[in-house]
């Protein structure tokens with residue numbers, strides 16, 4: 001590939017850095033996608049491969065050679081190989097000495113190995129600077145350019161210079177590096193892609209507690225109280241009417257909880273006089289799960305609509321059962337149905353609908369999490385800035 005002279009772009013600060021050569025070990029899906037992206041951003045790419053001649057489908061302009069030859073071309077080496085195959089790196093200890101190794105690997109299970117892949121790599125090839133990065137970005141997202149929602153790249157490593165250089169690369173790819181500290185954090189970073197619903201726990205428990213609470217409140221008010229006082233049997237309200245009272249209450253409460261943290265955050269910022277300070281952890285966490293709270297609220301509102309539509313059907317069901325019983329009585333058949341079945345059948349309708357709804361909700365919400373393309377962390381109104389504080393314009397010199 002023809003090298004572009006630095007003078008051609010006197011105004012772009014990083015143009016000289018971008019001429020850097022980066023080495024990628026492994027010509028698999030991820031290696032190729034990352035290589036293509038880097039080529040597009042102006043880096044020269046050298047692939048290391050077991051079979052350099054047979055490697056096909058590589059991005060145009062990239063070179064391919066043996067692992068040891070490729071390693072000599074660059075001091076940043078991205079290891080796009082699965083952890084199980086790291087062994088071959090021990091033979092390259094000499095060539096790799098002093099270089100920056102970027103571990104991008106993921107596991108299939110949470111805590112699959114006693115130590116994180118990045119720490120394992122560091123033990124395997126001592127004398128190198130291992131940096132964990134890119135593991136939360138998928139090959140698919142790199143290729144399709146669907147990175148809009150997940151531009152954050154979690155980074156950790158023990159050598160701060162090495163980390164800084166990898167962060168520069170990440171930035172020049174148009175992504176946002178997020179420093180997670182030393183290599184000990186690698187374990188946590190490797191677990192991220194395996195957490196299906198990272199921010200759903202709290203909203204889920206909260207809505208469960210709300211539902212149970214309001215359900216029992218309504219049961220006491222509308223079933224137990226009339227029974228104790230007037231000996232009236234109101235149990236038929238249990239399957240439809242009472243849930244239909246609980247759902248809108250839960251939906252509105254959750255909706256309020258979606259907007260409340262924003263207001264608290266705004267007040268806090270006014271009070272502090274700056275928006276460049278971290279919120280307390282509880283507020284931060286609350287802000288981060290607003291989207292989930294909102295989705296659950298929407299779910300309850302949807303259930304409320306369904307149940308409201310079901311109420312007329314309820315009378316219809318009762319009417320059919322009664323009709324059947326009467327017909328059977330007339331034709332003197334044995335009656336297998338008692339009147340209590342009317343609300344039993346209602347509960348089946350309700351349960352079926354609840355199940356179906358949960359299924360749909362799970363399906364919709366798991367899709368983006370699984371494909372890793374949505375980064376829930378980005379859904380907050382007031383973002384904690386990810387750049388160092390002294391780079392903020394108004395803080396200079398203070």
Ligand SMILES: NC(=O)C1=CN([C@@H]2O[C@H](COP(=O)(O)OP(=O)(O)OC[C@H]3O[C@@H](n4cnc5c(N)ncnc54)[C@H](OP(=O)(O)O)[C@@H]3O)[C@@H](O)[C@H]2O)C=CC1
Nearest residue numbers: 026027028029030031049050080081082085105106138139
């Ligand atoms: N695919 C994805 O979306 C993502 C992948 N990752 C990580 O990137 C790494 C690579 O993933 P991916 O590209 O999908 O995997 P692939 O299986 O597609 O590629 C792995 C590459 O490793 C090389 N390799 C070296 N030694 C061996 C060996 N003994 N046996 C088999 N292959 C070997 C091969 O390259 P060659 O034949 O040239 O030697 C092979 O192409 C993994 O650690 C994965 O966890 C991280 C984030 C996302």
Ligand SMILES: [Cu+2]
Nearest residue numbers: 248304305308
């Ligand atoms: Cu209503």
